[in-house]
Each structure stands twice: as C-alpha cells, then as structure tokens.
Amino acid sequence: MSPARVFEVVAAPALATPVPEIAPELAEFWTATTEGRFLVRRCAACGEAHWYPRMVCPFCHSTDTGWEDASGRGTVYTFSVVRRGAGDYAAAPYVLAYVELAEGPRMMTNIVDCDVESVRVGQEVEVVFHRASADAALPRFRPVTA
C-alpha cells in the first residue's frame, strides 16, 4: 500500500461550508479530513470501494470493510453551475458535481478554485479539504493544473 497522501486543508474557505453530522462509526473518516487525509471504504470480500462510506458493503453485503488512503484524484462525471442557491448556499453561483474517484466510486462534491464557467465533464480534479468545524472538513475538488 502506498503511503498516505496529505492534501491541503483550507481553514477559511470562501464557499459556504456546512458542518456535517458525524455518524459514530465514521469518526475516523472525519478526523482524517481535518488532517488532509482522504479515506475511502473498501470491501475485502469483493474488493470494491464504495461511497458514501458505510460498514456493510453495498455490493456483496459483507461486513469485512475497511479504510484505505485514497489517491484524491478523479474526473468530473457531471456538474451544474447552480445560479440560484438555497440555505447555506444562497450566495450562488457554485459548482455542484459528481466526481468519479480514481478508486471507482462517484461522489457528490463541489468544484472549487476555478472559474465556474470553466468546469467540464471529464476534467481531472484533485481533492482539497475545506474546514467546517474542529472535527470535520469537507472533501471538495479543484482542477489539476499541469
């Protein structure tokens, strides 16, 4: 297994950063986010990584699942520039997206640190953490610059 990569944790991001509710069994995941480490959950029985993380494999229903450090890399599967936000996101526009992780799963996230008009399906992106509280940072993605 390759050594854990550590990604930037932005302390005071410009985009709204709602505080996620931390399920007890996911405490390790959220603690890692505050350290800039991106964990995915993989099943030892069928070998598949899944998202969002949970204890029971959604593919083969084995409980033999565990954390691994993810590459933090992925591509934009789909996105929308949301121009009329709500609640925490009233200050639109922002980019809502599904990113397909290099490990396979597609995850809901935001694309940040770029012109919202420049985002494209298939674009290569890398995780960046936006601190939401002392206990959690949100995994968002920014374009990979060559």
Next chain:
Amino acid sequence: MSGIRGTASIVGAFEHPGRKLPDMSVMQLHAEVALGAVADAGLTLADVDGLFTGRDAPGVGGLSVADHLGLRPRYMDSTESGGASPLYHVGHAAAAIAAGKCSVALITLAGKARSGPMGGTPPPEDPFETVFGTRPPMASYALAARRHMYEFGTTSEQLAMVKAAASQHAQHNPNAFLRKVLTVEDVIESPLVADPLHRGDCCVVTDGGGAIVLVSRDVARDLPRRGVTLLGHGEAPRHSAGGKVDVTVSGAAYAAPRAYAEAGITAADVDYASIYDSFTIAVIEQIEDLGFCAKGEGGRFVEDGGLVAPSGRLPFNTDGGGLCNNHPSNRGGMMKIIEAVRQLRAEAHPAVQVPDCEIGVVSGVGGDLAARMRSAVLVLGREDAA
C-alpha cells in the same frame, strides 16, 4: 374468499443485543438487525426483494435504507403507525407476497431513544450530499441533464420541446396555472437556474390537490360512471448504488418491465402516457426507461411534436402536466393518474383527447435523479380492458 391466510411465513427474527449504543448510528443499527434477521432465515440481503420500514428508518420511505444496504426491492412500503408499524408491515408484506409483488420481505425497526438525539436522525447520506448544496431540486436534475447531454448529445432545445408540448396542451385547460403557449426559444431564453436547466425547464409551483377511488370489480360493476381498469403496477428504487450511480437512468427502467409484464403489454401498446414532469429532463429519461425509445434517444423522440396530442408519437400530459398545469404540494403523481383516467374515460379536452384510447401508462418519479429516487409505473386500461 381470498386472503393472506397461509400465504406467508416468518422465517427470520433477530433482536439486537444492545440497549445503549452511543457508538452506532441509527442506520448502522438498521443494517445490523437486517443482517441478523436474514442470517437467522438462512438467507442473505441479496435475496430481499421487499422492504418495509417505518418512520424510525432515517430518510424518506425506506429509500435511504435500500441505498445504504445496496438493496433493489421490487416492492416497498413505509406505512407509519407509531410503535405498531411492524405489525402493519407484516400484514402488508403478506398481501404483497400473495399478490406476487415480492417473495422475501425485510421488515426493520431500530432507533436510539437512549443515546441518540431527540426527533430522529438525518439519513446517512446527508453529510456526503446536502453539505455540498444539493438542496435546490433543480440542481440535482441539472446533474442528470448534463450527463445525459454529454453521453447522448441531448440538447437544451430538445428539453425545451418537452415544455413547449406541455404548453400546447395547457392552453386548452382553463384551470392550468400556465396557459400561455411557449416556444422552444421562450424556454431556452429564460434564465439559467442550474446549468444546463433554465427556469422554463421547471414545473409550476401551485396549491391544490386531487384524490382517486379504487374499488373491486364487483363494486365497479354496479356504479354509474365508467371505470378505468388497473392492469399492472411496478416499482423500483434507483439509488446511489454505493457510488456506481448512473444519473441517466430513472427507476422506471426497472419498474416499467414489471408493470408491463403484469399487464401483458409492451410499450408499443400504449396510447397515452402521463409522465412525471417536475423537470423536462425527467420526461426525457422516463420516455427511454418506459421503452418508448432506446436509451439516449429521448431527445430526438420529442422532436417534431413527438409528445403533442392527439397526433404525436406519444401524446403525454394532456392536462398541461406539472410543467404547465398543476404540481400541488410539489408532488405531481396524483395529477398524472387523474389525467390518464380522463383519457381512458374519453373525457379529456376534445382538442387533446387521444382517439380510441385503450391503454394508458402513468410513470411517477419521487426523489431526485442525481442521488436517489423511486419510480412507480401503472398500466391502466379502458373499462372494457382485461
């Protein structure tokens, strides 16, 4: 004399040993009791095709449970009746089994009255979805539209044709919220709300409501009004699939074959379709999933007045639909059934009545196309059908 007597057996039962469980989420508890019960039965979760949950299950109507456990039940019921809910679920599951709607029903109950927060817990997907701004409904449908465009070349103009067709119908409905006939240009020149969706791709927001009465054939025979016969029903969730989500497919892709099989029809037999139209992209995806064209061809299908009654390839939503007529409580399903009843009674507006309308399909979408939704499909027949 019919009933559930002897049609179903309880073969698995599991009580969680915990009494104080601060280190476990409510969803994890549902997962553990589910695994315990199927193991006791000598089955696995892969065998489960019916899911029954009450309000103690996080999320709406069991869908989050299905997503969490990777289940694809062909029958779900979330009757809520407080602490007695599981007894209702047993009765309803037995009826479903007797009707052939499912064969392995999982009924779960779990909660953390001692160590959890008051008033229930949010579903486990919330910290991985809503925190990113998924709340505007249009945003999640926009994710589906973008991917559909990317994979299949669907265009904003084609989406707009769905709205334009609905407005063609709404002009004949004196009660429609939006009676103005709209062009494709009207829609694509309306403001972008969530790219690539414009304001015109959205349904109306209205007050109102509707109701229907379903009776046995014996009762129907003695009533003065023309009835509409239920020929088939199918349902299916389409959730985030552990990250293997496909936003270009709705649950109708799985629900429709079940409904058609029960009704003994194919898509080619359908004269009229009520298609859930919270957003134009939802109509495009359902047209494909209901089998009216191949996956990816929905955009081309709606061109050239394909949806316009009475002469289009597939007359749809002849009341003007949710896009123009009515979408009360932000729920369009009831209106979809009602307009299909009008068509099959030959009581739609004469300008949009499908001639000799024998078979109608109603397709409903609940939830959102991006992360998780459930589809139900009904096949309805004219009184003399079946």
